[in-house]
Amino acid sequence: MDLVVRNGRLVDPARKIDTVANIVIRGGKIQSIGVGAGSALPSNIPVFDATGLIVAPGFFDIHVHLREPGTEEAETIATGGSAAVAGGFTAVAAMPNTKPPNDNPSITYYIISEARRSSPARVFPIGAITKEQKGETLAEIGEMFEAGIVGISDDGKPVMDAQLFRRALEYARMFDMPVIQHCEDLHLSKDGVMHEGIYSTRLGLKGIPGAAEETMVSRDLILAEITGSKYHVAHLSTRRSLENLRKAKSRDLRVTAEVTPHHFALTDSAVADYDTNAKMNPPLRSADDVAAIVEGISDGTIDAIASDHAPHHINLKMLEFDRAPFGITGMETAVGLALTKLQLSITRLIELFSINPQKIMKVAPWGLFEGSDADLTVLDLNRTWTFDVNQSRSRSRNSPFHGWPMKGKAVGTIVGGKLVFQDRA
Amino acid sequence: MSLKLNYQLMKASEVNATLDRMASEILEANNGRPVVLIGIQRRGVPMARRMALRMAKKTQREPQIGTLDINLYRDDLTRVASQPVVQKTEVPPNIDDRDIVLVDDVLYTGRTVRAALDALCDFGRMRTIQLAVFIDRGHRELPIEANFIGKKITTKDSEVVEVKLTEIDGEDAIYVMEKI
Amino acid sequence: MLKRKDLLGTQDLSRDEILEILDTAESFQEVSTRPIKKVPTLRGKTIINLFFEASTRTRTSFEIAGKRLSADVVNISASTSSLSKGETLIDTARTLDAMAADCVVIRHSAAGAPHTLSRLTKASIINGGDGAHEHPTQALLDAYIIRQRKGRLNDLKIAVIGDIAHSRVARSNVHLLTKFGTQVWLCSAPTLMPPGIEKIVCDHGEFLHVTHAMDEAVAQADVIMMLRVQFERMNESFFPSIREYFRYYGLTRERAEYAKSDVIIMHPGPINRGVEIATDVADGPYSVILDQVSAGVAVRMAVLFLLLGG
Numbered sequence: 001m002d003l004v005v006r007n008g009r010l011v012d013p014a015r016k017i018d019t020v021a022n023i024v025i026r027g028g029k030i031q032s033i034g035v036g037a038g039s040a041l042p043s044n045i046p047v048f049d050a051t052g053l054i055v056a057p058g059f060f061d062i063h064v065h066l067r068e069p070g071t072e073e074a075e076t077i078a079t080g081g082s083a084a085v086a087g088g089f090t091a092v093a094a095m096p097n098t099k100p101p102n103d104n105p106s107i108t109y110y111i112i113s114e115a116r117r118s119s120p121a122r123v124f125p126i127g128a129i130t131k132e133q134k135g136e137t138l139a140e141i142g143e144m145f146e147a148g149i150v151g152i153s154d155d156g157k158p159v160m161d162a163q164l165f166r167r168a169l170e171y172a173r174m175f176d177m178p179v180i181q182h183c184e185d186l187h188l189s190k191d192g193v194m195h196e197g198i199y200s201t202r203l204g205l206k207g208i209p210g211a212a213e214e215t216m217v218s219r220d221l222i223l224a225e226i227t228g229s230k231y232h233v234a235h236l237s238t239r240r241s242l243e244n245l246r247k248a249k250s251r252d253l254r255v256t257a258e259v260t261p262h263h264f265a266l267t268d269s270a271v272a273d274y275d276t277n278a279k280m281n282p283p284l285r286s287a288d289d290v291a292a293i294v295e296g297i298s299d300g301t302i303d304a305i306a307s308d309h310a311p312h313h314i315n316l317k318m319l320e321f322d323r324a325p326f327g328i329t330g331m332e333t334a335v336g337l338a339l340t341k342l343q344l345s346i347t348r349l350i351e352l353f354s355i356n357p358q359k360i361m362k363v364a365p366w367g368l369f370e371g372s373d374a375d376l377t378v379l380d381l382n383r384t385w386t387f388d389v390n391q392s393r394s395r396s397r398n399s400p401f402h403g404w405p406m407k408g409k410a411v412g413t414i415v416g417g418k419l420v421f422q423d424r425a
Numbered sequence: 426m427s428l429k430l431n432y433q434l435m436k437a438s439e440v441n442a443t444l445d446r447m448a449s450e451i452l453e454a455n456n457g458r459p460v461v462l463i464g465i466q467r468r469g470v471p472m473a474r475r476m477a478l479r480m481a482k483k484t485q486r487e488p489q490i491g492t493l494d495i496n497l498y499r500d501d502l503t504r505v506a507s508q509p510v511v512q513k514t515e516v517p518p519n520i521d522d523r524d525i526v527l528v529d530d531v532l533y534t535g536r537t538v539r540a541a542l543d544a545l546c547d548f549g550r551m552r553t554i555q556l557a558v559f560i561d562r563g564h565r566e567l568p569i570e571a572n573f574i575g576k577k578i579t580t581k582d583s584e585v586v587e588v589k590l591t592e593i594d595g596e597d598a599i600y601v602m603e604k605i
Numbered sequence: 606m607l608k609r610k611d612l613l614g615t616q617d618l619s620r621d622e623i624l625e626i627l628d629t630a631e632s633f634q635e636v637s638t639r640p641i642k643k644v645p646t647l648r649g650k651t652i653i654n655l656f657f658e659a660s661t662r663t664r665t666s667f668e669i670a671g672k673r674l675s676a677d678v679v680n681i682s683a684s685t686s687s688l689s690k691g692e693t694l695i696d697t698a699r700t701l702d703a704m705a706a707d708c709v710v711i712r713h714s715a716a717g718a719p720h721t722l723s724r725l726t727k728a729s730i731i732n733g734g735d736g737a738h739e740h741p742t743q744a745l746l747d748a749y750i751i752r753q754r755k756g757r758l759n760d761l762k763i764a765v766i767g768d769i770a771h772s773r774v775a776r777s778n779v780h781l782l783t784k785f786g787t788q789v790w791l792c793s794a795p796t797l798m799p800p801g802i803e804k805i806v807c808d809h810g811e812f813l814h815v816t817h818a819m820d821e822a823v824a825q826a827d828v829i830m831m832l833r834v835q836f837e838r839m840n841e842s843f844f845p846s847i848r849e850y851f852r853y854y855g856l857t858r859e860r861a862e863y864a865k866s867d868v869i870i871m872h873p874g875p876i877n878r879g880v881e882i883a884t885d886v887a888d889g890p891y892s893v894i895l896d897q898v899s900a901g902v903a904v905r906m907a908v909l910f911l912l913l914g915g
Contacts, residue, residue, distance in 0.1 A: 198801035202616075204716035204738025204773060207800065274717030318695045320715035322736070494632065497644040497674075497910075511632040511910070516639075547641040 001028045001417030004041055005376065008050025012057050012368035013347040014355045023055065025374040028416035032370060048412060048419060050378055056350045057367040058090025058375030058415065060357035061331055063155070063180075063234055063258060063306035066092070066123070069110065070099025075311040075395045077111065080331075081119025083309070083394040085421040087331040088353075088410020090375040091122040092309075093361055096133070097156040103128035103139040105147035112148050120413075120420035122375070124150040124363060126180065129168045135159050138168060145175045150361040153180035155234055158216055160186055162223065169229035178230040178256070178360055181220050183241070184282065188212035193322055195268040195283040203271065205321065208283050210238040217241040221248045224255050232360055233257035235308050237282040239292035246301045256360050258304040261330060261337040262400065264293045270400060274321045277400040280310070281326035297342060303356040307334040311396030329394045333387050333401045335379070339408025346381070353377075378412030383425060385409055428585055428602035434560070434578065437597040440590075443575040444472065447557055448479035450573050451526055454555070460524045463491040465541050466512040468530040471592040472559065476528065491516040493527075498540035514544070521549040526573075530588040532558040535567035560599065562586050607911045611723045611730040614739035615781040616807075623781060627749050629907035630900070636673055637902055647676035650707040650913050654680045655697070656733070657713040662874055662898070663733050663742075667710045670905035676707075676913070694718060698725040708913055711735070716773075729912045737771045737799075743873050744777035746904040750893055751828055753900075754869050758785035764822040764864075766792045766854060767832025767881055768843075770799040774873045775832060783809040790814045792822035793854060796843045819854055826864040830871045831856050834881050847880055856882045861891065869893045 005023040010033065012018075022034045022041060034041075041047075061084060067075035075083075077094075084092045094111060096102035102111060108125050115123035127144035131137050133154045141152055152172055158181060159165040165181070172179045189212035194200050196207025217233055221244060224231035236242060236257045248255050262280065267287045270278040278284060285293075296302040310327025317324050338349060354377070358365050366373045389402035413421035435443065451460060464473030470492045481487035494512040527541050538556060545554060557573035562580040578601075580586065585602045589595075607622055615623070636644055652671040654664050664680060671678040694713075698721075701709055708729040711719045716736030723730040734740040752758050763782055769775045769791050782789050783806045791802060795817055803815045816822050823829060834850060844850045861868065870882075870891045878884045887894060 196800055198804045201799040201801045202776070202805040204736045204776060206737075209800075274720045315693070318693065318721075320694055320713065320721055321717045322715035497636075497646040511629050513632050514635050543645065547639060547643065549640060 001374070002026050002045045003374070003414065003417050003419060004045050004047045005055055005378070005414070006041070006047050006049050006051070008053050008055035008378065010055045010368050011346055011350055013351050014057070014365070014367050015369055017368050018347070023368070023376070025417040028374055028418070030368070030370055030372045030374050033368060048378070048414070048422070050412070052380070053411065054346060054379040054381060055368070056377045056379065057354045058413075059088050059335065059353040059377045059410070060091045060093070060361070061087075061089045061307050061309065061334065062093040062304060062357045062361055063260070064092045064094055064309040064331060065097065065311065065327070066094045067311060068098060068114065069107070073395070074313045076118070077114045077123060078118035079393060079395045080309070080311070081115065081121040081123065083329070083331045083392065084121035085413040085415065086393045087333070088335045088377045088379070088413055089121055089331060090377060090413060090415045091124060092331070093124045093126050093150060095153060095155040096126050096128040101128050101133050102126070102144070102149070103131050103133065105140065105143040108144050108147035108149055120415060122415060124148075124361060126151045126153050126155070128152065129154045129159055129179065130164065133157055135161055135164065138164070138171060141171055142175065145177065149177070150363055151178040151180050151232070153182065153234065155180065155182045158182050158184045158186065162219060165220065166223045166227060169223055169227040169231065173227065173229045176230065176362060178232040178362070180232045180234050181216070182234050183213045183216035183220065184208075185212045185215050188215065192283070193279060194271050195285050197268055197286055199268045199271055203274070205271070208281070210240060210285065210289065213238055213282055214240040214244065218244050221245070221253065221255060224248070225251075225253055228254065230254045235260045235263065235282055235306070236302070237263045237285050237293070238289045242292050242296045242301055246296070249301065256303040256356070257301070258306040259293050259297065259302050260306060260308045261334045262328060264290055264297065265337045265341050266400065275400065276317045276319065276321055276324035277328055277398050279321060279324055279326055280308070280328055294342065297352065298344065298348070302352070304360060305334060305338055305352045306357070307331045309394075311394050312398050314397055317398045327398070329392065329396055329399045332392055332394070333399065333404070335410050336385070336387065336406035336408060337401070339381065340406045374414060374417035376414040377410055378414070379408065380411045380425070381408045383407070383409040383411060426604055429605050431584060431601045431603045433598060433600050434576070434586070435599040440597040440599065443559065444475050445479055447573050447575055448476040449483070451476070451557060452480055452483060454572065455524055458524055459486065459488060460526050461489045461491060461517060461520055462526050462528055463493050463516065463545070465527060465529040465537065466492060466494040467593060468588055468590055469528040471590045472530060473528040476557070489517045493541055493544055495537055495540040495544055498544045500536060500540070516548050520551055522552045525551045525554045526557050527554060528557045530559045531586050532556070532561045532571050533564055535565045535569035538569050539567050559588055560586050609912075611719070612741055612908055612912065613719050613723065613730065613732045615741045615744045615777045616739065618741070618781070620784050623745065623748065623784070626745055626904065626907050626911060627752060629911060630749055630903040633906040633910070634900070634903040636906070637899065643673050643675060645675045646910060646914055647671070647674040650676040651705065652676045652678045652708045652710065652909065653701055653706045654678060654733070655701070655709050655711045656681065657683045657711070657718070658734070660712055660734070663712060666898070666901040667733065667905050670902050670909055673902070674906055674909055676909065694721055695725055698722050701728060702726045708909065731908060731912070734773055736773065737776070738773050739777045740773040741777050742901070742905055742908060743774050744781045745908070746897055746901045747778055747830065747871060748781055749900045749904050750869070750871065750897055754893065755827055758782065759787055761787045761827040762790065762825060763787055763828040763830060764790045764792060764826045765830045765832065766819060766822060766856070768797045768834055768838060769793045769802060769832070770797045771835065771838070772832050776805070778830065779806060779813060783812040786812060788812055788814065790816060790822040790826070792816050792819055794844055797838070819860060820863055823860055823863045826868055828869050828871060829856065829861065829864060831881050833873065833875065834877055851880060854881065856886050858883065858886055858889070861886055871897060874898070
């Protein structure tokens with residue numbers, strides 16, 4: 001695919017680039033980056049005018065649920081991929097809790113081939129840690145690695161057995177893959193449906209204490225230290241988890257963490273009217289936790305922002321709060337929320353959405369350099385817009401951000417030199 | 426809706442003289458048989474109380490009294506703009522086979538009395554139910570007439586008869602008002 | 606007149622609304638003493654008792670209240686309806702609407718189920734108890750009894766003792782009573798005291814106190830409200846045994862003596878004799894447990910009338 005991206009402000013913190021220039025894309029790869037407006041541009045190639053816009057290495061959402069195979073009424077690889085590029089993501093990492101789960105290479109192959117066929121975004125599968133995600137015995141991690149997984153996780157569930165988790169960390173080291181943990185002590189969180197605090201007590205809902213996450217983060221950090229393996233905390237949500245992570249990082253452990261947009265944009269007060277679109281796991285936390293998360297994003301303790309895009313069919317979200325499933329959609333609102341709610345430099349934003357996610361998942365890097373895959377995200381920092389969930393490209397509608405005004409948006413998404421999404425004012 | 430004064434129908438002395446006359450008429454009509462006076466909330470209640478005192482003076486025997494709130498029996502609950510406040514109903518026990526006098530301030534369409542009759546019937550089977558009203562202003566919508574009437578007057582539909590009693594309103598008087 | 610479609614909890618009821626309900630209930634108490642205990646007020650209205658949790662008392666109380674007002678009352682319990690066949694609350698709501706129900710009294714083990722139902726139906730929704738959230742008519746009838754016996758709702762000391770964590774009755778009472786400026790003491794073992802309970806009242810938090818010492822809660826109390834203990838909590842290790850529970854949180858005659866001499870003892874029922882309350886106390890002179898039951902009918906009549914009449 002050939003394309004010229006003209007006159008954008010190119011920002012790539014990994015290559016220390018911040019300049020206005022043109023990008024010439026040939027055959028899906030970046031052929032040249034011309035510094036200055038005067039460089040000669042090839043004719044007969046389509047042009048994307050990026051004047052006044054930011055052009056960044058393609059954003060990578062390392063935590064999404066595409067629901068295929070198994071729950072296609074909620075999402076498919078095609079619709080999820082379409083929602084991803086509409087949110088500015090050129091790539092996603094798909095969690096393995098499909099039906100059946102991605103715990104063996106045939107599912108991995110299926111996801112990869114279906115993504116090639118139908119998804120405008122690149123899809124990197126994540127494999128299960130344990131067979132059927134039951135937390136009992138290790139899945140065929142090596143075979144899945146050969147098939148193309150970039151990490152392992154039992155996301156949706158934690159690995160409660162410390163011995164088994166230690167083995168997973170040790171075994172994954174053979175492939176230098178991150179082990180991604182959904183941190184939740186299931187005894188502490190038993191039957192919980194929202195953050196344990198004033199709101200849960202007032203609403204009469206069973207709480208999930210912050211300690212359910214924090215105790216497992218602490219345990220895992222110790223296991224990560226003694227194994228020396230790559231450990232990644234999914235959707236970190238509390239102050240104490242963050243502080244423990246900060247300490248571990250100061251001792252140079254190979255540990256990383258992501259946060260979701262809803263954990264910095266909302267608090268547990270959003271549950272007030274039993275809105276099932278405010279039900280997710282980990283739950284929306286207290287205002288103090290949110291303040292800590294925002295701080296952790298700015299000071300670098302947090303490595304990445306990932307959406308935890310978790311589509312559910314409306315039939316399930318229309319149930320009583322106790323019975324409704326956890327999770328919200330998020331790929332189309334993640335960048336907008338980060339730009340609206342966080343005061344970040346553009347380079348920090350790009351680190352969080354692209355550079356660090358690539359490092360965490362140890363994928364072949366892309367960016368603003370000659371020869372790179374031409375995967376680019378184009379941002380308009382000044383665009384004001386309102387999220388309308390009814391216009392979402394996801395197959396599901398479970399978002400608490402419907403009607404939210406935002407400032408800043410991904411207005412162009414280029415994957416392999418192909419303009420797969422654009423939203424020009 | 427607001428009201429303007431058309432004219433004053435009775436002043437305090439006339440109000441009391443009328444109540445006095447009605448008390449005598451009730452005694453006379455019942456020929457020595459004890460009656461139970463039941464006032465319809467709200468102004469029928471002090472009316473009944475006052476008549477009972479007058480009757481006690483005359484006969485040395487105070488009649489039993491009761492109060493009745495007819496709101497639970499209204500046929501227009503779904504139509505009235507603001508829901509009425511339900512007041513106390515206190516009917517003496519064992520009023521089966523007794524002679525009852527219902528007391529109300531104004532007889533107009535007859536619907537209040539209809540509701541009161543329904544309400545009373547839920548308390549038993551009385552020997553008679555009689556009706557005493559201060560003002561009969563006409564415009565009946567149901568076949569109901571009073572046995573004892575303080576004063577019968579001709580009114581327009583646009584008029585409102587306001588009976589004022591000291592216990593509730595701080596004065597004894599009757600006014601005829603006009604809706605404007 | 607209540608300017609609201611539903612009664613979902615006491616948290617958002619104003620003092621005036623509460624007093625209006627209690628005053629109306631006083632007027633209704635008389636109806637239950639008549640030879641014919643029925644008035645035609647809600648003739649032609651349909652009230653559906655939608656009970657997803659077993660409850661003889663509350664369901665019967667609402668049923669009697671509705672019938673004394675001449676409404677048609679239909680009982681649906683989860684075991685007899687299609688609910689157990691996988692029908693969702695939403696489908697049930699739509700069905701009830703299609704049948705033109707005027708009012709639905711819902712009891713559900715999931716907190717917030719009445720709120721979900723309310724969003725989906727035209728009918729008035731009355732919360733007959735939702736999970737550990739609220740049970741507003743219970744708190745209203747408790748307030749009715751307290752006002753009747755003590756002459757006021759302000760300036761009292763009221764001890765609420767037992768499984769606060771799982772109690773909707775406690776929450777509804779806390780919201781209601783603190784609005785009137787009365788001192789409410791919540792008392793239970795720390796395992797049965799939910800986090801942040803002392804902050805759940807938005808405006809009148811200064812009236813709410815928390816303790817795990819029963820003697821402190823009971824001392825000079827005007828009202829002692831005992832909560833029912835659910836035996837299954839023992840298996841979850843909220844407390845070690847019934848015996849030990851009674852030792853610390855059972856209401857005995859000796860403990861009741863720490864309260865004021867005219868204390869009244871309340872219980873939402875059904876009581877576990879010898880678990881949270883000793884038999885001689887439950888049947889003793891201070892107990893108003895049966896008055897609560899009869900007040901329940903009047904209060905529910907008042908709520909039905911104020912929501913549906915007019």
